Structure formats: C-alpha cells, structure tokens
Amino acid sequence: xxVEARTSAGSLRGARLRLSxxxxxxxxxxxxxxxxxxxxxxxxxxxxxxxxxxASAFWSSDAFTAKVIHSWSLTQFRAIFSLSDPTYLRIxxxxxxxxxxxxxxxxxxxxxxxxxxxxxxxxRMRSLLFVLILLPLWSxxxxxxxxWTTILSKTGPLNWLLNGLGLPDTHLAYTNWAMWxxxxxxxxxxxxxxxxxxxxxxxxxxxxxxADLGARGPRTFRSVLLPLVFPAIVAGSIFTFxxxxxxxxxxxxxxxxxxxxxxNIVYENSSTNLAFAAAFAVVPIGVMGVYLAIARRLxxxxxx
Amino acid sequence: xxxxxxxxxLKVWTWLIVAFLWIPLVVIGLYAFNGSQIQSWPISHLxxxxxxxxxxxxxxxxxxxxxxxxxxxxxxVALALGTMAAFAVHRFRFFGRxxxxxLFLLPIALPGIITGMALSSAFxxxxxxxxxxxxxxxxxxxxxxxxxxxxxxxxRRTSPSLIEASMDLGADGWQTFRYVTWPLISTALxxxxxxxxxxxxxxxxxxxxxxxxxxxxxxxxxxxxxxQQLPIVNVxxxxxxxxxxxxxxxxxxxxxxxxxxxxxxxAAAAAQSSQSA
Numbered sequence: 001x002x003v004e005a006r007t008s009a010g011s012l013r014g015a016r017l018r019l020s021x022x023x024x025x026x027x028x029x030x031x032x033x034x035x036x037x038x039x040x041x042x043x044x045x046x047x048x049x050x051x052x053x054x055a056s057a058f059w060s061s062d063a064f065t066a067k068v069i070h071s072w073s074l075t076q077f078r079a080i081f082s083l084s085d086p087t088y089l090r091i092x093x094x095x096x097x098x099x100x101x102x103x104x105x106x107x108x109x110x111x112x113x114x115x116x117x118x119x120x121x122x123x124r125m126r127s128l129l130f131v132l133i134l135l136p137l138w139s140x141x142x143x144x145x146x147x148w149t150t151i152l153s154k155t156g157p158l159n160w161l162l163n164g165l166g167l168p169d170t171h172l173a174y175t176n177w178a179m180w181x182x183x184x185x186x187x188x189x190x191x192x193x194x195x196x197x198x199x200x201x202x203x204x205x206x207x208x209x210x211a212d213l214g215a216r217g218p219r220t221f222r223s224v225l226l227p228l229v230f231p232a233i234v235a236g237s238i239f240t241f242x243x244x245x246x247x248x249x250x251x252x253x254x255x256x257x258x259x260x261x262x263x264n265i266v267y268e269n270s271s272t273n274l275a276f277a278a279a280f281a282v283v284p285i286g287v288m289g290v291y292l293a294i295a296r297r298l299x300x301x302x303x304x
Numbered sequence: 305x306x307x308x309x310x311x312x313x314l315k316v317w318t319w320l321i322v323a324f325l326w327i328p329l330v331v332i333g334l335y336a337f338n339g340s341q342i343q344s345w346p347i348s349h350l351x352x353x354x355x356x357x358x359x360x361x362x363x364x365x366x367x368x369x370x371x372x373x374x375x376x377x378x379x380x381v382a383l384a385l386g387t388m389a390a391f392a393v394h395r396f397r398f399f400g401r402x403x404x405x406x407l408f409l410l411p412i413a414l415p416g417i418i419t420g421m422a423l424s425s426a427f428x429x430x431x432x433x434x435x436x437x438x439x440x441x442x443x444x445x446x447x448x449x450x451x452x453x454x455x456x457x458x459x460r461r462t463s464p465s466l467i468e469a470s471m472d473l474g475a476d477g478w479q480t481f482r483y484v485t486w487p488l489i490s491t492a493l494x495x496x497x498x499x500x501x502x503x504x505x506x507x508x509x510x511x512x513x514x515x516x517x518x519x520x521x522x523x524x525x526x527x528x529x530x531x532q533q534l535p536i537v538n539v540x541x542x543x544x545x546x547x548x549x550x551x552x553x554x555x556x557x558x559x560x561x562x563x564x565x566x567x568x569x570x571a572a573a574a575a576q577s578s579q580s581a
Contacts, residue, residue, distance in 0.1 A: 120306075
C-alpha cells in the first residue's frame with residue numbers, strides 16, 4: 001500500500017517532469033499552447049466581425065426592404081458625401097469641428113496644471129494631484145455626463161451661482177456649447193497626463209541655460225519648453241480628438257436638436273440600415289487615419 | 305524661469321482644474337441625498353429615502369446583479385487570455401509578435417460604437433441570441449488588453465534568471481510557475497483584474513449593441529433618456545462611482561511603488577482602456 005502510493009506519487013512527479021522536459025525541448029509547442037487560445041478567440045470573434053462590418057460599408061441596401069445587397073459599390077459613400085443633400089456632410093463637418101475645439105480647449109486647460117505638477121509641486125502634492133486627476137477619469141463616464149445636465153439645467157447649481165453673483169441665467173443646457181463643455185470635461189485627464197510626462201522629462205538645466213542666455217519666462221516657454229512638449233500635446237490630442245469623433249452618448253444626453261454627431265447617425269442606422277451605418281462609421285476611422293499619420297510625423301508616438 | 309506671480313497663478317489654475325474635475329461628482333453625490341423629488345438647486349433638505357427605494361427596487365437589483373455577473377465573467381476571460389498572451393509575447397520571439405499587441409489594442413483604439421456594431425451584426429448573422437453571454441463576449445474584447453498590459457509590464461520588470469535558477473535547482477515547469485512566477489505576477493493579475501472589472505461595470509456603448517438584458521449603466525441610460533426615476537438614478541450613479549473608483553484605487557496601490565513614473569504608466573493604461581467606455 002505504502003509502496004504503491006509512493007510509486008504513484010513518483011510517477012505523477014515523473015509525468016510532470018516529462019511534460020516540462022517536452023515543453024522545454026520544443027519551445028514552439030509551449031508558444032502554441034500559450035498563444036493559440038487568445039489569438040484564435042480574438043481572431044474568430046473580433047477581427048472577423050470587424051472585417052465583415054467594414055466590408056458591408058461597400059454594399060448597398062434596398063431602399064424599400066432595407067435588405068443588404070451583396071454587391072460592391074460606393075452607394076453609401078455617395079449618399080454621405082452628397083453635395084445636393086448635405087445633411088450627412090454637415091454632420092461630419094460638425095463632428096470634426098467639435099472634436100478640434102475640444103482638443104484645443106483641453107490643451108489650453110491642461111498645460112498649466114501639467115507644468116505645475118511636473119516642476120513646482122512637492123512630491124507629496126504631485127501624488128495627491130495624480131489621484132485627484134485619475135479618479136474622475138475612472139468614475140462612471142455616463143454619470144459624469146449626466147451630472148452636467150443637472151449642473152447646466154435651468155434650476156441647477158450654475159444658474160443659482162450666477163444669480164447669487166447678480167448675473168442673469170444662462171441657457172446652456174441642450175446646446176452645442178453644452179456638448180463642448182462636457183466633451184472637454186470628460187477627456188481632460190487624457191491631455192494632462194502626456195503633457196505632464198513630457199514636461200517632467202525636460203532637464204532642469206535647460207531652463208537655467210535659457211535664463212543665463214537672457215531669456216525671460218515667456219521667451220523660455222516659447223523657444224524651449226513648447227517645442228519640446230509639442231509632441232506630447234499632439235499625443236494627448238489623439239485621445240481627445242478620436243474619443244470625440246466616436247461618441248454618441250454625450251450628444252444624446254446634453255446635446256440639442258442641432259447637435260447630432262457621426263456617432264448618433266451610426267447608432268440610429270445600425271439596426272435598420274447596417275450598410276449605411278458601417279459606411280458612416282468608416283468616416284471617423286479615415287479621419288483618424290489621416291490624423292495619426294500627421295501625429296506620427298510630429299513625433300507624437302515617441303511621446304506617449 | 306517663473307516669477308512669483310506666475311507660480312501663484314499656476315497654483316490657482318491647478319486647483320481650479322481639480323475643482324472642475326470634481327464638482328460634477330460632488331453634485332451627483334449631493335443630489336443622491338436630495339430630500340425633494342424635483343432636481344433643483346440648492347437642495348433644501350437631505351434624506352436616505354432614495355437609497356432604500358433603490359435597494360428595494362427589483363429592476364435595480366436585477367440590473368446590479370447582471371452587471372456584477374458580467375463583470376466577473378468578462379474579468380475571468382480577460383485574465384485567462386490576457387495572461388497567456390502576455391507570457392507568449394514576453395518569453396518568445398516569433399513572426400508577427402508586434403501585431404499581437406496591436407491586435408489586443410484594437411478594441412480600445414477604435415471607437416466603442418464600431419466594436420459594438422461589428423459584434424452585433426456578427427451575432428445576428430450567426431443567429432446567436434443576445435443573452436448575458438453576448439455581453440460577456442463584448443466586454444472581454446476590451447478587458448483583455450488591460451490584463452495583458454499589466455502582466456507584460458510586470459514580466460518585463462522581473463529577471464529571467466529567477467526562472468533559470470529555479471529550473472537549475474530541479475523544479476519542473478509547474479513548480480517554477482507555482483513558487484517563482486506566480487508570486488511575482490499575482491499582484492499584477494489582481495490589479496489588471498480590478499481594472500477590467502471596473503471597465504466592464506461601467507461600459508455603455510458596446511453593451512447597448514450586445515445586451516440581452518439590462519446592466520446598471522443601461523438602466524441609467526434608459527431612465528436618463530426618458531427622464532424617469534431620476535432620484536433613483538442619482539443613487540445608482542453614486543454607487544457606480546464608488547464601485548468603479550474603489551477597485552481602481554486598490555489596483556493603483558498594488559502596482560505602484562511610490563514612484564511617479566509607475567503612476568503615469570498605470571494612467572496610460574487607464575487612458576487607453578477608458579476609450580471604449
């Protein structure tokens with residue numbers, strides 16, 4: 001009994017050793033065992049459906065039955081970029097403009113705080129600021145948007161504050177201005193973090209050298225700091241720009257009648273006219289492709 | 305290079321931005337205790353009434369339970385697939401190695417609406433009914449990368465000679481994993497898992513396309529759009545903030561070594577991940 005137990009334990013150990021040895025001798029087997037499940041699962045579920053979606057952008061759909069016709073055409077894109085009915089073109093332009101406005105706003109808001117964190121704050125203060133900036137980023141995105149609808153509403157805290165200061169009411173709720181504020185708010189941390197990292201990397205003696213050469217603050221900022229940090233601003237703008245391009249929740253909750261963005265049209269058409277929705281979804285991907293190509297030339301990828 | 309006035313200005317600006325980031329969260333927190341059913345400011349008196357209303361609401365309970373289940377399952381899938389991929393990419397050199405990282409990055413690099421639409425049309429094409437499992441599949445796509453990033457960052461910081469030493473001392477593959485590799489990566493796994501759970505718990509866009517059921521964020525969205533049950537929505541919003549912030553905070557503590565650079569790296573991972581939310 002005892003002997004039997006020992007040999008079975010021994011053979012288990014032996015089997016394990018043989019297995020380890022087999023894997024050791026054939027590393028490709030181990031690689032296959034590790035890599036196949038995730039890549040196969042991903043490829044099968046995600047990449048296939050993504051490919052199918054992009055392909056369907058080049059299909060047309062029957063106007064009456066909304067059934068997708070499987071023949072290659074540019075019908076959908078012609079409808080989007082039609083100049084005789086510029087509804088969709090206008091929406092695409094509005095989306096890009098809002099994304100650009102949000103990006104510029106965030107860069108302006110983020111630079112001073114990033115500078116303060118990187119060069120002026122004490123170590124303790126810096127970690128505190130990190131937590132204070134990161135936690136809102138992680139708290140529910142939906143809730144943060146919703147909160148602005150209550151803040152901007154007619155009887156909300158903003159108007160209460162303005163009235164308290166003796167100023168008249170604002171009517172920002174459900175306008176493009178509200179969308180601009182909310183987008184800038186939601187994506188701001190994405191801009192602060194890369195700029196902070198870039199400023200922190202600038203060696204302190206660069207500032208001293210600039211001062212020794214007679215430059216004051218504004219000149220040092222313009223000629224030393226900004227050129228070094230610019231790639232990071234572009235890196236941050238990748239986030240703020242692309243996230244705004246694809247969003248449809250913010251226009252839905254805080255936007256008004258004239259606030260539809262690409263995402264809303266895609267969402268509305270996704271169940272009834274998939275080919276059109278897919279084609280319109282290709283537009284932000286194309287815009288981002290161009291944007292990323294420019295960002296790469298500006299050195300943004302080294303700055304992330 | 306700064307004058308004293310510039311320094312003071314920068315400090316004021318910094319705290320104004322912090323206030324800008326936090327005021328909306330504080331406002332929602334206060335509205336959750338609002339004594340009146342009408343959402344107007346200032347709040348006249350405070351109450352716990354809406355908390356008990358939300359707790360006893362069966363719709364809210366179902367939504368909460370579904371969100372928790374989906375979060376746990378998606379995190380499980382992400383932990384398994386993400387860890388395997390991280391080991392494969394870290395330990396081996398093979399053709400297409402760089403594309404693997406890119407592949408996992410796709411679901412968060414592309415807008416959530418595209419991932420959602422692709423999955424929903426694939427499900428309908430394959431005749432798959434939308435159930436809880438389709439939400440799990442949808443969430444797993446963007447949760448994998450969080451675990452993957454965390455584990456691979458940890459593996460890069462551990463020395464390969466530890467593994468070799470273990471093998472030299474006669475340990476087999478399992479023992480090496482159990483006694484050497486596992487203790488090294490376990491906190492990275494916990495951190496990645498917590499982030500994945502927080503992501504899944506909060507996700508709306510992909511969920512609207514793949515949902516066979518109402519998760520908590522979907523419940524919030526539906527009620528917001530119809531302007532219904534706003535006091536209860538405030539309470540849920542409050543709870544959702546806590547349930548996503550606490551895991552993230554814990555995960556930060558697990559991965560950071562008191563160094564700013566680590567915080568930045570974690571932040572970058574967070575930044576990438578939140579994109580799908």
